Ligand SMILES: NC(=O)C1=CN([C@@H]2O[C@H](COP(=O)(O)OP(=O)(O)OC[C@H]3O[C@@H](n4cnc5c(N)ncnc54)[C@H](O)[C@@H]3O)[C@@H](O)[C@H]2O)[C@@H](O)CC1
């Protein structure tokens with residue numbers, strides 16, 4: 361799924377209306393009906409909760425007025441509050457104000473003393489500003505936004521939380537609606553996918569409103585959201601006459617004393633992701649652990665007991681994963697250096713292997729092209745520098761991937777894949793239960809297995825992060841977030857594969 365800018369979204373709206381020969385007011389009605397279906401599903405009118413709708417002067421406010429009319433028809437107790445501004449009101453705002461049934465209580469807000477009492481059980485709809493925001497909020501509007509934020513009510517932002525830019529940085533001091541839910545139209549906005557914006561966006565959902573598929577497919581964008589169809593289209597069936605040689609031989613260089621668990625998790629995930637053969641290279645202390653815990657893997661040990669010190673023969677592998685639990689012994693540093701300088705097999709580089717590379721500029725320069733790096737934000741900071749904000753982090757990600765011709769899987773709530781051509785892919789699966797030790801090792805195993813099976817680096821990253829998050833979501837559905845373990849995710853990888861493979865492209869659902 362492509363992510364468009366606010367400006368492109370406006371053009372998509374206009375193009376769609378023109379192509380379908382409908383007015384913008386009719387398109388607004390379509391959007392509002394899509395909102396209503398979501399809203400009624402979540403908050404039935406039977407709860408009797410008052411719905412307070414705060415409307416700005418533009419089309420976002422127009423949405424609010426149309427929503428007020430429809431909710432009133434559906435027996436909700438609706439009150440409308442209209443922002444008084446010096447500027448004019450949008451034509452579709454005026455049209456919807458004219459259509460607002462007389463029985464609906466409405467009030468103009470000019471100053472703080474006009475603000476209504478917001479009951480704790482109220483549902484507040486934020487339709488003050490949407491994608492038309494072109495400067496930070498100021499003056500009286502910030503008082504209103506702070507007043508709403510301080511209330512105990514459930515806040516639902518329509519299209520965008522007011523004050524948040526869809527695709528540009530906000531200043532730290534900007535006042536922004538802190539929504540519990542955001543219901544947005546057609547496509548997610550870039551801001552929804554950035555960690556520091558979660559406070560404002562809350563739980564977000566996108567509903568289709570039938571914007572032109574042609575416009576969206578032709579619109580230039582560097583940002584993509586990994587929807588299920590994308591992962592499903594990449595995953596290939598295993599050919600009937602395939603044998604273990606057809607599915608690649610992976611090498612995993614991993615483990616140090618006290619961290620052999622990382623090797624076990626990574627190896628199991630690799631084997632559960634369809635690799636034909638797996639060899640693990642670990643310190644000699646890991647021999648019995650690996651042979652017992654992962655009998656499907658072949659184990660080759662380093663002469664050193666507690667850490668790896670010598671690069672083994674790497675001539676026969678289709679992919680090499682390195683890093684989980686590796687430690688940073690100076691001999692291991694040499695091993696990493698030798699690997700980077702001599703490998704012909706594609707690399708997946710994680711954890712301490714990344715930390716070792718971060719500490720040596722020459723190593724950074726010798727990252728082979730098309731390698732996949734899987735840092736968490738702190739590891740990425742060590743590699744590429746400190747980001748001033750989420751947008752700056754994306755810039756650093758782009759620069760790093762272009763400079764080193766590599767793919768970086770920046771792990772987080774919406775894991776972001778950076779590519780050598782400057783595109784970004786944000787993951788849609790996963791949950792906070794996965795913020796626990798070992799889940800990164802699982803990801804390294806999955807991606808290494810996919811690369812070994814001859815998926816391209818980008819395909820391996822996209823399907824890898826999607827399956828990883830999906831396995832986490834399947835575990836969450838069984839046992840919740842708190843008890844989720846990385847090893848549970850390995851157990852659910854099979855179901856995650858099945859779910860992706862069962863995607864029905866026609867019906868667009870699993
Ligand atoms: N155009 C369409 O066909 C559709 C638009 N939709 C809605 O329309 C919204 C966009 O509407 P608009 O483009 O009218 O923009 P908004 O309603 O977001 O903002 C209205 C106007 O407020 C002014 N403004 C911007 N920042 C301000 C600030 N900080 N303080 C005070 N005034 C400010 C600008 O002049 C802006 O055009 C979307 O977010 C969505 O909710 C939906 O109804 C779907 C269809």
Ligand SMILES: [K+]
Nearest residue numbers: 486489520522
């Ligand atoms: K809004």
